[in-house]
Amino acid sequence: xxxxxxxxxxxIKRLPKYHRxxxxxxxxxxxxxxxxxxxxxxxxxxxQIRQDLNCFGDFGQQGYGYNVRELxxxxxxxxxxxxxxxxxxIGAGNIGQAIANYTRFEKLGFSLExxxxxxxxxxxxxxxxxEIKDIDFLSDFLKENPIDxxxxxxPSNNAQKVCDTLVKNGVKGIWNFAYVDLVVPEDVKVENVxxxxxxxxxxxxxxxxx
Amino acid sequence: xxxxxxxxxxxIKRLPKYHRxxxxxxxxxxxxxxxxxxxxxxxxxxxQIRQDLNCFGDFGQQGYGYNVRELxxxxxxxxxxxxxxxxxxIGAGNIGQAIANYTRFEKLGFSLExxxxxxxxxxxxxxxxxEIKDIDFLSDFLKENPIDxxxxxxPSNNAQKVCDTLVKNGVKGIWNFAYVDLVVPEDVKVENVxxxxxxxxxxxxxxxxx
DNA sequence: TAGATTGTTAATCGATTAACAATC
DNA sequence: TAGATTGTTAATCGATTAACAATC
Numbered sequence: 001x002x003x004x005x006x007x008x009x010x011x012i013k014r015l016p017k018y019h020r021x022x023x024x025x026x027x028x029x030x031x032x033x034x035x036x037x038x039x040x041x042x043x044x045x046x047x048q049i050r051q052d053l054n055c056f057g058d059f060g061q062q063g064y065g066y067n068v069r070e071l072x073x074x075x076x077x078x079x080x081x082x083x084x085x086x087x088x089x090i091g092a093g094n095i096g097q098a099i100a101n102y103t104r105f106e107k108l109g110f111s112l113e114x115x116x117x118x119x120x121x122x123x124x125x126x127x128x129x130x131e132i133k134d135i136d137f138l139s140d141f142l143k144e145n146p147i148d149x150x151x152x153x154x155p156s157n158n159a160q161k162v163c164d165t166l167v168k169n170g171v172k173g174i175w176n177f178a179y180v181d182l183v184v185p186e187d188v189k190v191e192n193v194x195x196x197x198x199x200x201x202x203x204x205x206x207x208x209x210x
Numbered sequence: 211x212x213x214x215x216x217x218x219x220x221x222i223k224r225l226p227k228y229h230r231x232x233x234x235x236x237x238x239x240x241x242x243x244x245x246x247x248x249x250x251x252x253x254x255x256x257x258q259i260r261q262d263l264n265c266f267g268d269f270g271q272q273g274y275g276y277n278v279r280e281l282x283x284x285x286x287x288x289x290x291x292x293x294x295x296x297x298x299x300i301g302a303g304n305i306g307q308a309i310a311n312y313t314r315f316e317k318l319g320f321s322l323e324x325x326x327x328x329x330x331x332x333x334x335x336x337x338x339x340x341e342i343k344d345i346d347f348l349s350d351f352l353k354e355n356p357i358d359x360x361x362x363x364x365p366s367n368n369a370q371k372v373c374d375t376l377v378k379n380g381v382k383g384i385w386n387f388a389y390v391d392l393v394v395p396e397d398v399k400v401e402n403v404x405x406x407x408x409x410x411x412x413x414x415x416x417x418x419x420x
Numbered sequence: 421t422a423g424a425t426t427g428t429t430a431a432t433c434g435a436t437t438a439a440c441a442a443t444c
Numbered sequence: 445t446a447g448a449t450t451g452t453t454a455a456t457c458g459a460t461t462a463a464c465a466a467t468c
Binding site: 221256257 | 438442
């Protein structure tokens, strides 16, 4: 096993979109596609598509294009969708509950193992068969049940503390919905969903200036 | 009023982060900050910070740095936070309800005017004093009540249809949580929150390849 | 074989960083 | 005035696009 060292973040950020479009093509029983055709659907240039894919291997065939099913499988592989990731949600507020209720993530191979919260009113409740546990037991739980991805949905002021607990107990992936930038060791990966940033970006695009 | 024509998306995407960090500095009663100090906090280079800010004006002062309160105000202005945006949520499922329950967006000047759904079980319910309306009345509602930003939280297969209705009734900003790429006229801006893409990016970062 | 389309190198474009004169 | 720090130009770096030989 060797790290994907030289793959730029720009490329990685495009991979999920390839995965999605190829999945749709598969569902529509399309067998093959050229970079040119895919380009028209997905909105990247054909050149960029070929460059991106060639970061990972020679998946195409001259004169033919790409086999949709095979390419989808390759990208699934690159995205790490061939294994099951164990996840835990910390914070069962609005966003935590929303994420817990999603079923799409399960289908992609992300298994929700536990939910934690501080609020006695929600502790003991169940979301899709997963009981909300007292956050005081987070550390103990992680020691017994290794988790791959911690999904942080607590208020910003508690997020770093929760993050530290996760990291201390071996969690290597953090999906962070709190509006803070978390500090983690180098081997821990953080992916932020900063909804306010997203909304402000939109607001900026809608605004003219003097 | 003149368009921010030559500002790259890379710069725009950083603005919310400036806004957030400067807001925190203000809360901590910091009066002035140099690009170097801000660089250490925010994680961009000092040079990049100065370049970014100079896209919009000369906000600093040689030998002194930037006045925190003034710079925060300028960025609020650039982000369009000086006006109130009227928003409507379409789709009162998990994510729609979560967004509706957020109060931070109200504080930033985004006012939730209405919520729509197809499900008779939720129509008539209220989230923070906003009643969930029948989606059949969306078009009529928009004609009477101009909306700046439509927040699409319906399932992917209905998203484009909802989007078309919004656009047809003058909505210029779409905050899209559905997992599709929407087609809109050039003068309509779409900001996507594709949670699956985000999770898959994280999964990719956690994965080694052969 | 002829046509199509890849993989890949080279050229271009854009974004980031470095440097420094201007100036508070 | 001396020191600090900006605004801005120039240099570098990286990402995208174009071009085309290789080859199915």
